[in-house]
Amino acid sequence: MPPTAPALDTVVYVANAGDGTIGSYRLDRSADQLIPLATTEAADNVMPLAVSPDRQYLYAAVRSDPLRVLSYRIEASSGELTPLGSGALYGSMAYIATDRAGRYLLAASYGGDLVSVSPIDANGVAGDATQTLGTGSRAHAIQTTPDNHHVLATNLGDDQLAQFYFADGALAPNEPAVAETATGSGPRHFVFSPNGRFVYVLGEFDATVTTFALDADSGTLSRVGVCQGLPEGHGLAPGMPREEIPDGDDTPRIWAADLHVTPDGRYLYLSERTGSTLSTLRANPDSGELHFVGTRPTVTQPRGFGIDPVGRYLVAAGELSDHLSLYRIEAASGKLSHVNDVATGRKTNWVEIVSFEQP
Template identity: 45%
Template sequence: MSSHHPNGQADIAVYIGNGQSGDIHVLRLSVGDGKLSLVQRQPFPGLEEPGRSLPLALSPGREFLYAAMRGTPRGIASFSIDPSTGALSALGFAAMAESVAYIHTDRSGRFLFGASYDGNLVTVGPIGPDGMAQDVTQRVATAPHAHGIMSDPANRRVLATSLGGDLVYSFDFDHVGGALAQPRTTSLPKGTGPRHFVFDPNGRYLYLLGELDASITVFEYDAEKGTLHSKQSVSTLPAGFDGAAWGSDIHITPDGRFLYASERRSSALASFGVETDGRLRPLQNVPTETQPRGFGIDPTGRYLLALGQLTDHVTVYAIDGADGALSMTDRIAVGSGPDWVEMVELES
């Protein structure tokens, strides 16, 4: 079956990590109408106890998917991706001492980074030529509750967050040997709780989500020095919201024009227009699935998928290319406690 529609656009493979059921749902997103269909339910071999969440990461070439098991056994499962159907095949499992809340490959796909919220550290481990994640080779202590980690677009530095320390680390990265060194730190206002972050497509700006105040801090990123300079802070909370903030996830469209963030207590998605100087212009707050811990934007930038950690459903929204507005195209049940989504464009 061809994954191409008459307009020549390929369908999208969708991977949803279900933290409570401890499995991955593989879905197919039709780019023609924004509808989802089930391809595969991938259980974890030897899973004894699911974890609180199931973080996922893709290889840069989209051939491999990595999943961090936070339950028992702990570790990283590696899967190969069928380029035409999106179906997963298990490659193997690398045990870990730590529960990692976030994983990401470096830009070459040769190393996998982890951020351990419970262990207050970040990790690095090699990825074999066969695409399988290997045992961790470096652990670096951080201030409490490391929560996000990613290399910069040049792959020269690795940035990581400490939610409890209100810090962003910028490590020098040896991309040959895969080692972190000499971290600089950037402090945020006390009580921000830095969690996840994204770079704009040009690597000039970094957008950081605060879990504890649901803010987005806009930084100018100096790639030469690996330093951050704060430009703006905006709230993602809906007008009139007076509960305790609980920010969860942040993503930017591939063209860098629109940015979205999810907040769990208001169960809403905040959307922003991105100005030419990197600043954010608030657009709207859209009610979504209950407790949207994770969401994602497909590689073409046409659809946004939001997961309801408490509803066990995923909602698909079409993104309006003119103003970033979201309109629902589908909603289906997935596994229990969905909290992570990654997407790959399929071959025809």
Template identity: 45%
Template sequence: MSPHHASGKADLAVYIGNGSGGDISVLRLSGKGGTLSPIQRMRFPGVTEPGRSLPLALSPGREFLYAAMRGAPRGVATFRIDRSTGALSELGFAAMAESVAYIRTDLSGRFLFGASYDGNVVTVSPIGTNGVAQQVAQRVPTAPNAHGIMGDRSNRHVLATSLGGDVVYSFDFDQVAGTLTPPRTTALPKGTGPRHFIFDPAGKSVYLLGELDASVTVFDYDSEHGALNTKQVVTMLPVGFGGKPWGADIQITPDGRFLYASERNSSILASFAVEGDGKLRLMQHIPTETQPRGFGIDPTGRYLVAMGQSTDHATVYVIDESGGLTVTDRAIVGNSPDWVEMVELA
């Protein structure tokens, strides 16, 4: 590991999925100054009709980027990442019967999970030895509007949300066959609208964002059984918020100390301190890009990048020791940006 890597000052490649644009903005984020410079605009292969979002996922080794087209052609494209420049090259495309709103690989990088909001299913696709995602091999019906899916640290359980059913599923995952088996379910209060969720780095807690009430539910996670036990529910809304809540995304720092959530109607990021027992303490509300659907924290935990679906811009914040956010740069990206992934460059 080179000295500048060890100090966390390596530059980063930033990949932003532009929903209405049907392309991926590739930028370089300076590890020293937190500034963005454009590298590439990668059009989704063969796109004829962009979708309303462009979900992205990285392979565990960060050699491949996967993108899900919700418009046409519907399916998942695979790109190789040049780890020295960050540039993408197209490797393949696999058509899908239903559009997926969220994708994530399993820990082995051999399978790609999808959650289909429109199709009310979760999917599993094998990933070839060449890194290319293949056609869907398994579909599991869910309650309406599946919206998030992710495996746990053991790679033996996979959680998924149904926004319309107010439920979180916990599937058993056969890592050899790549199959999900019928799940346990955890019901949430009606009108929560479970959307995205994140594990803490230790895998002991799960933080779930409610799109419809802008809540964050903290669960104790039993990794042996893939079971969730509700511990705390907090709101991300600012005091005096009078509109209709519209929660979007949730992320945690790699050290597990701070958690952030975005709300689209107030255009804020809510920041929380993570206490020793996994509970959350609200710290502040940070005004950000208008309609912040997606945001991300880089793998070193130094930067947070938030996109505005209504502004076509991304803002970079440096995360300080206390979890505070300070703007370091703002750049125009693509049309209706909604997803971001980041990779350290060699």
């Protein structure tokens, strides 16, 4: 009898903006390896990605004309992506996410200073955006709260998070309408603690992580504390929007990018692109307090990374790297141990990890 293929448990999807493709890889836990599966045609400048809550669909925003979101069915038996359709987006979207029920796609546009909502039909296809709402300067990330009744969105240019009511697929400003971060931090990506009590916000320009307590009833935030995400003596100047850096100014500046938390809520990781590093923070799930643990080199210009749903592995992608790097997360310490590299496409910028048998 011919040998049987290993069971397909976990698949890693990455957006290759330079190739206009989405790469897929099987995460082989027994061998600590990423194994290439397929390359799916998408469109020029494809980024970012999002996965539906039921893990049946993947969505990819296209940041070249025509601006749109592509919908794919995830084939659980093979990890293959089957194209289903597309819907119009009225801005170049830096971030997309589904709501907690998988009925709507939320998007944030950095260049357009706006957020939008698109309906997702019964076949998993995200249609044309039905609401486009102006928000603060340089919107960068957007997500619903765990109860799906409110929405938060970062405004990197205003050092704030916009707070919205969310009902029947529509956004409306909450009261108060914003929560503020420190001046000059540049809030970029954020994650909810697994217990839903806290929101951790990454500052692009200072590599700090700000902890906010989330009031579940009102959907509003109150600041708890701030933790440094880089070691003392890191040698980088404070960051600023790339489009505002004067010609000829090659000062090495902080340029933090992505943030994720382990499923047990005990560790956070952030990426910084100028130094091409990953930092580890230890979290107290009960208080939201964070402590810097350490940093390590990684792929070149790490714009995106992901943690598998079991919390054992981290996959990092670099926009100027020709490979992905796979790290094992040591449960007792949060330490990242490099175990594998695998070739990827050009300008890889986003990572989504889908486990078909989640704990």
